[in-house]
Amino acid sequence: QKLPRWALPAIGGCLLVLVLILAIRPGQNRAAPGIDDARMAQLVQRLETMEGLIARPPAATGPAAAATGPTPLEQLLESRLAQAEAESNRRIDTRLTTSVTELERRFAQLEARLLARVTEEALRTALNAGRPLGPILSIMPTPPAPLLRFATVGAPTPAQLIQGFDEAARAARNAAHARVGVVETAWSHVSALATLxxxxxxxxxxxxxxxxxxxxxxxxxxxxxxxxQRIARLPAVSQQAMSEWLATLRSVAEARSALRAG
Structure with a gap:
């Protein structure tokens, strides 16, 4: 079996010590030529160094060491580390995906609410100003029917409603007085026949x-x-005189109610 490389210096040191022991026999230490105390101390120190190398072999390096590969423990640790990293990345991806989805959902809700609010305000402004509602209703998926009545022709403004009311009220008064005149005429004929x-x-x-x-x-x-409600309390003759204006009023009231409901 081939000896490891780190053992060769140790064996060489042992052989050197053996040669010295054979060369220096007991009782001849002082007489041996070329051997003094300083030289002996160096040899002893070298021997101790060799013994330390034998007791603790140096770590293997070079291509031979790289060929051996990681130990089973290192492989297990690397595998566990890779699994933990993959699981951590998966959880992070899941959380990010969930967060992005939730943010997109909330943003869509806010966007829809904002669009509804802006549309409602635009419709209310156009309705009160007497402008046609068609351009605004075109962006709505299902416009309410009461608003579609004013898609091409604007609703009467509050001032126009009051003006129309005054005209209808005059017609109602005239109808009331005309009714009184008819009753007066009939009463005259009756009173001519009897005292009532x-x-x-x-x-x-x-x-x-x-x-x-x-x-x-x-x-x-x-x-x-x-x-x-007030007009509904009028006599039938006055309600009939104001019926056309009352129909317009109800259309505007229904349009405003549709805006509030939306």
């Missing part, structure tokens, strides 16, 4: 006037529902 007690001629028209004035106050305050 008459109600005041202005009682019916005064009640209509109260409701009309209350409806106008509600309209100036923007209470469209209150306006419709």
């Amino acid at each position: 007690r008459r109600a005041p001629e202005t009682q019916w028209s005064a009640a209509a006037e109260v409701e009309i004035n209350a409806a106008r106050v509600a309209l100036t305050e923007g209470d469209l529902t209150g306006v419709a």
